[in-house]
Amino acid sequence: MDTLEAATASGDAINGLGTHFMLDMATYVYGETLGFQGMDFYVGGRGGPLGDVPSGVVAAAFVFFEPTFIDAAWARTASVKPRLEAATEFAGVAHRWAEAKVPDEFPAARLAELAKAVSDAASPATAPLFAAWRSLEEPGADRPKALAIHRINGLRELRGALHGDAIIAQGITPHEAVARRTPYMLGAFGWTEPHPDREQVKPKWAEAQAATERAVSPAFEPLSDADRAEFVSLVNQLQTAVTTIAP
Numbered sequence: 001m002d003t004l005e006a007a008t009a010s011g012d013a014i015n016g017l018g019t020h021f022m023l024d025m026a027t028y029v030y031g032e033t034l035g036f037q038g039m040d041f042y043v044g045g046r047g048g049p050l051g052d053v054p055s056g057v058v059a060a061a062f063v064f065f066e067p068t069f070i071d072a073a074w075a076r077t078a079s080v081k082p083r084l085e086a087a088t089e090f091a092g093v094a095h096r097w098a099e100a101k102v103p104d105e106f107p108a109a110r111l112a113e114l115a116k117a118v119s120d121a122a123s124p125a126t127a128p129l130f131a132a133w134r135s136l137e138e139p140g141a142d143r144p145k146a147l148a149i150h151r152i153n154g155l156r157e158l159r160g161a162l163h164g165d166a167i168i169a170q171g172i173t174p175h176e177a178v179a180r181r182t183p184y185m186l187g188a189f190g191w192t193e194p195h196p197d198r199e200q201v202k203p204k205w206a207e208a209q210a211a212t213e214r215a216v217s218p219a220f221e222p223l224s225d226a227d228r229a230e231f232v233s234l235v236n237q238l239q240t241a242v243t244t245i246a247p
Helices: 002-015 025-033 040-050 055-062 067-077 083-101 108-121 130-133 142-171 174-181 198-220 225-244
Strands: none
Touching: 002 142, 002 198, 002 225, 025 040, 025 083, 040 055, 040 067, 040 083, 040 130, 055 067, 055 130, 067 198, 083 142, 108 142, 108 198, 108 225, 130 142, 142 198, 174 198
């Protein structure tokens, strides 16, 4: 399996595995115990690895969110917890989610090992959230499930940033991108009506997706063909496992 094939075949699973804990209502219930309200834990926790930066930097890194929505949420989170503490709490939720959801028989340590090779080889250029997440303290090797999801979430941030680059390069606005890909999330991302016609971006979308895979593929260079195939198999197996288990 070559690098482009590996990037393409693993993309959906990486996105899914890095997103599950963010969509879990338990995440926001826990956030409320820390003093965050609603989506503010997501904004403060995901953006927290960037440090105490202006809200415009966070909005730029998030790409697909309406900027004034991020501005207001970032301002509200400032007094709840220091930025890096919020990030650590957010990462901790991901780790606990992994330990609760990843099956015991799954070879999490091997996935963590392969994910590290990909992450270490990836350029952080235009991917500030990936770079910032990669700088956080990782779970220990004695917590392989948490370690695997931690590293996979970093790769999700990498893909998200490079996808954002590709979308913008095609002349698709962030509002149009959300309307096209996840219209049910428009409100959660802070976008208000009128929403763009999702059909108008279809001709450009395929090239943006292809450009994303091309941009991600160099990170797979250090892996052998067999290791790339194994990585793809493992992330897809795990994505299937955690989406089919009972809640």
